[in-house]
């Protein structure tokens with residue numbers, strides 16, 4: 057048992073603006089414990105002068121300042137916890153802090169750079185690396201990913217991938233057994249045999265979380281997320297299984313309701329969140345009290361799930377994330393106070409060992425049988441029933457393989473069943489008599505050669521039988537492989553829809569550690585277009601979903617949206633890095649092959665050299681020179697060098713593989729986010745457009761939104777509108793709220809260039825003029841929208857003049873494709889842009 061208090065660490069988020077000096081200081085000198093001093097500025101709170109100039113001091117195991125990188129966070133905080141989980145103890149790391157203070161960044165990581173990987177991906181990497189190294193045990197790893205939002209649990213690893221809102225995800229409920237153990241009903245446990253599979257699950261969960269997020273629920277801010285790695289291990293032959301869980305927890309923002317300034321639905325949420333964090337605090341206070349017997353775990357789902365992690369069987373670590381800007385000082389102080397209380401909690405972690413019931417049952421069954429056999433012999437009890445044909449066949453097979461077994465120690469286990477013993481003797485007698493037959497008829501054959509001796513004859517027959525067996529095994533294997541390939545092929549062709557997963561089993565690099573082969577072959581396939589990321593099974597199905605159907609006009613709008621989105625730079629950067637990594641991996645693969653063949657040649661040369669020496673000693677009848685041959689020595693050291701470089705290159709290749717996969721997943725995530733943001737913007741703009749298209753005197757009831765037949769749009773465009781907006785949502789209040797609330801804005805990066813972009817130069821908008829947009833803003837609307845060339849004059853204009861007038865543009869300014877739906881989409885898009893321009897006061901330019 058390991059008794060330990062919860063370890064507390066603090067991490068200070070880098071600030072974008074330059075901070076006034078002296079808000080906080082870190083003192084590292086106090087006996088391996090760091091102290092954080094927060095100094096309350098004099099002018100805190102809206103001009104109210106704080107004459108006291110108070111300062112608060114908090115102690116932590118370590119404080120990570122603004123410059124700290126993700127790798128040191130992993131090394132110092134997460135690695136020791138991962139190690140104890142590998143040893144069989146439960147572990148928990150949770151991040152606590154106000155919104156935007158860096159909880160998600162610390163736990164999961166940033167979505168831009170590979171080096172920004174957070175604790176979860178790094179821990180997975182570390183765990184699988186350790187599991188691979190340890191061949192003494194058999195390990196099984198499972199992953200679960202739970203989101204708790206408004207006291208309801210949701211399974212983020214829902215394999216159906218069809219969630220478009222949280223409610224679509226399976227609801228997870230808590231069950232408690234009589235021993236007060238918590239069970240989570242409906243939370244799927246997905247097996248992950250490799251790091252890659254585990255990372256795919258993490259990204260699947262994150263994507264589900266992002267997709268299910270609605271404007272009303274900014275998931276990362278308002279929900280708690282618990283990513284759990286379940287590891288079980290067993291030594292071969294042993295019945296003892298060790299099970300350990302590692303919870304990596306990203307809690308909801310801890311700010312107080314009053315500060316968030318929210319109302320309505322958001323207030324309800326905030327209450328829930330605050331309530332669950334309040335219950336967390338209650339649990340922590342109760343645990344810190346020495347003689348308290350009742351700990352109120354059951355008050356909230358989060359405390360129930362984390363019951364073991366808080367004052368129970370677990371090694372727990374807390375990371376207090378701090379955004380030490382002036383306006384956040386009070387929240388930072390309350391986060392630190394919370395951490396100080398947490399630090400008082402003592403946990404008692406024990407090895408979670410249990411005996412595998414299946415193994416025990418097997419063992420007991422065998423023992424029972426042996427005892428029964430012994431009893432039968434002792435009591436003289438005889439079985440009278442005849443052995444069945446199947447039993448006889450089995451017995452004969454057993455005898456044959458016993459006779460064929462070359463091992464002198466092998467035994468024929470017949471138990472105490474006399475019927476079997478009798479049959480065994482009979483069978484042996486039969487075999488013996490059959491074998492004697494040729495001996496009796498031993499004569500010279502036609503060529504006059506001596507017939508084969510019985511011994512030789514037996515040997516040849518054995519060899520023949522062995523060969524027969526081998527052939528049968530090979531034929532079976534071949535059949536199985538063929539079937540597998542067919543199955544894979546048919547499942548791939550069924551689920552294809554643009555999938556480009558490599559089915560070819562052709563090895564790319566070969567070599568001793570060929571676990572990389574299939575993945576690297578898929579890497580080389582993707583080298584041609586690294587932006588197409590459809591190869592991940594988790595994401596593939598989503599790609600084929602109905603959401604992907606975009607009309608041409610909408611597609612065009614999306615292209616522009618994408619181009620002007622703030623994230624496009626990151627996507628483009630990552631694409632370039634990915635390309636570089638691909639070519640590096642390719643080049644490394646080629647080098648590895650070269651080095652391998654060099655090693656092969658050197659080995660051959662050494663062998664030849666040795667053979668020559670032996671031959672020389674035989675022909676010249678001299679005793680073989682025991683001294684080392686200098687040439688051979690040189691060859692050997694060359695070979696060692698090559699092996700070293702082979703190993704280095706291979707390690708690098710493995711690292712590259714992980715990096716490439718991570719980058720691909722990051723890009724996939726960015727793409728999903730982009731699409732989602734586009735959808736929100738598109739629906740909003742289309743709804744605005746439709747609203748405007750209604751006659752001014754018609755009442756704007758919600759129903760009228762859904763009856764576009766009253767609008768000025770043609771029938772076809774009504775259908776388009778319906779398709780785009782099955783039920784127009786209310787205008788995104790949250791987005792506006794987010795823009796107002798800068799801390800929220802930080803936590804969920806809103807495209808810096810608000811899409812769609814303003815194509816015109818702005819005199820009023822000084823902020824925009826110094827952004828990189830200036831160059832683009834000189835373009836006209838027509839220049840900027842990459843519309844197809846205008847149709848010939850004979851082509852019928854899809855809209856009538858009234859519609860033209862309604863949309864307020866000269867009929868010749870927009871070229872049309874001739875396709876009614878596409879043109880409607882184009883018009884909708886142009887109109888939306890105009891709306892935006894109007895909003896910004898740029899419409900007349």
Ligand SMILES: Nc1ncnc2c1ncn2[C@@H]1O[C@H](COP(=O)(O)OP(=O)(O)OP(=O)(O)O)[C@@H](O)[C@H]1O
Pocket residue numbers: 068069070153154155156157158159160161162166167276277278307308309377802803804805
């Ligand atoms: N240590 C850091 N280095 C660089 N960027 C950071 C760091 N910590 C946070 N950020 C950035 O700050 C922003 C907010 O961080 P993050 O989303 O992790 O906050 P959070 O505490 O999880 O917020 P929420 O409660 O909304 O989930 C993100 O853009 C993130 O990339």
